[in-house]
Amino acid sequence: MMATDISDVLFGTPAPLLSRVNLGVLKHDEVNLVVHGHEPTLSSLIVRVCYEPEMIEYAKSKGAKGINLTGVCCTSNETMMRQGIPSAGNDLNQELCVMTGAVEAMIVDVQRIMQSLSDRAPKFHTKFITTSPKVKITGATHIEFTEHEELNIARDIVKIAIDNYPNRKQVQIPSAVSDLIPGFSHEYIRYMLGGYYRGSFRPLNDAVMSGRLRGVAGVVGCNNPRTTQDAGHNYIVKELLKNDVLVVQTGCGALANGKYGLLMGEAALEYAGPGLREVCEAIGIPPVLHMGSCVDNTRILTVLAEMATEGGLGEDISDIPGVGIAPEWMSEKALAIGAYFAASGAYVLFGVSSPIANSEEVEKS
Template identity: 50%
Template structure:
């Protein structure tokens, strides 16, 4: 597709990245401060020029402050998404929303029990109303010593104690974001240790926001179960009205899927014999793929390319990771970019405001724009690549436990624990995070996963990592035979066959969108509880080898806070301060068990993560 854009003289993210070279050394190392109007102030990294900003802030303060602000922004993003879902649930409980309902009553009861919401003999609407209120309390509680409900009812007891002792358990998501902004204002917190502690606390608020967003989405839309799907640009169809949904929040995309079938005849009448073809991009794509098997067109970095096929009638976007370039690219083709959130508009896009109260009506209106646009296609410009990869997806924690239960119904986690103990599974790695134009798209994911699977490490993935593995053929039974070491292959084959998949489980288990990193936390928590240890004792590691967004900084930080060795393949803007670098690596390891490993080379990174797994195994006497 880059050949197509190049021939048409259209600049994509890769061209814009090239045009940005060389990128600023002060910014890259975190030594540029723009926090007040006396700046920007820059610290000379080599010690020859200025060492203090106008206010007197030194390199450590400047680096720490900006890092905390990144974490706060990431937390705000996930938590707004979570608030949106919690409010929708509240309104379903108040009978105000008619296009939404509880789709997983079992999950509702499980979650309610965990959060102390009574269920016995109560109407479903009362249960969800109270559950939503308890959840919204995590945005409202003013008692600093009373931690948020979701996190405090989820993590293993030893981890909660450690975080509580260190004063890191968040009490209120919004307050944590506000406090992060306030303490990093000019002339406030200047001590790097204290700033990083604040960063850890806000990042744990991000985890709380992710947990509630994921679990309440499952209540409303169903908990994912293994399902077959397809990925890559070949999922677009020449004979259909192609509609991509891009962004994050399932409140919109679920309804789009629901009403698409109703408009089938209208699409056929418009000249598209195959009706409407909904495809996903980025995390909205992951949400739909996990729950319904909807095909995934692509992940973050190549989100402009579906437009260049000349066969995309509309791209519907909501929030986060949506490139502002989309309308400019779309203007070279017939594609309409439709924004739907009043806080996320893009110049050049068509804005159709989404409201939950009129969800189906608005979804129909949006799809009719796409249907109407079909006639503007230029058949001569249609160029859909023949790339299409099958993928088995839908491995929520419940999905994984259900697959394991086919081996041991009475004690589903036992087969996993036994195989970790025997060494058939050496450990587990969670691949999370983004794509980043600094890295050949998906390359680090595929290189690292193949290297670790060969060494019998089970791989789970979320967000754009999942997209990379789905496109890259790592979510099939065949991939298990091709890439896994003997021990892991044996386990995945036994479980896959017992679960009736007709072959091994794939070597990479798709756990969902970025927000669904909380599913991985649920899985490691279950393992830690089963073994009676803390998360920091488990042979489990995390990696964001192509990290890009502020959300990824928040996720990486809570991953460290819950005790996981956490790899970053892109260098965060901290290397200008040895103090801050030391805090998030060595000091974190000593205090929390988790720590950052920064390593751009994917082969070396895989070795480091494997070593970290071995260190943990040795600690457990394995």
């Protein structure tokens, strides 16, 4: 929760904007950079550098039409919800991006970086660049990010990508791409529900009390290679929408359903039950709200706390008809977040299998 608040202080509180997601955001005729990991510090500077006229001219001097910055995983969620930078997809898209042969550089910070990328990347001409002192991978180029020389480091990295453009060989970019609207911070949801002077969660509580909404679900978390990518997220969310449940998403789950167009207003017409559809049309929101990266799940807790404080549904988070679901989780962080939600009183469900299932004692506790 502190990390989310401090990120908002440093980089701005997100508000809805239009962006795109899936491998089709990569471009045939531009230098493609992919930022990957979980931290917005370096990536927000890379965004800035990619728009510098000298840098764009430099890319043109190498035969490209421009610079195309994209991302995967939650660094991508960070740059997408604040700067509208398109996302090449979620966790299990990281190797697929490289295998298009169109990625000049993949720049990673921390968490969920597949070590296999250092073997994979050179085969598809991609420069694989690690930037955090916590993540050094054999075979990768390590350019450590330090706050004192931040812009120069970002420029060096973008130049490496541009210099690599003429080395492209066979390129195959899938055409799949969808629009999505990320950036629903709890501050913005409050504003949407009542405006600047009368912002409140009352309309949401009223919608639940009148039966138009049956509840709120946070469908969050990772991809898991033990199950078909995105299938769990997609199935559960469509069932919830059909049953008049407003869905909020973060992390790879949000990107999963973004690929299927569920994070657009039009999805209410196609998938939502009559009550949810009415609420979405009245407020002007999609039936599935993107609330940030996976470290931003605390934004969802804040919504639940605000609903409890508003009154009418009970005294505590445990009284709210809400659920937190991680259908394809796999990281330790997902477990920690799930524990935080359960301890806060939320009903929590985890999908796939449990890595501690063999220890009866640990599982019980």
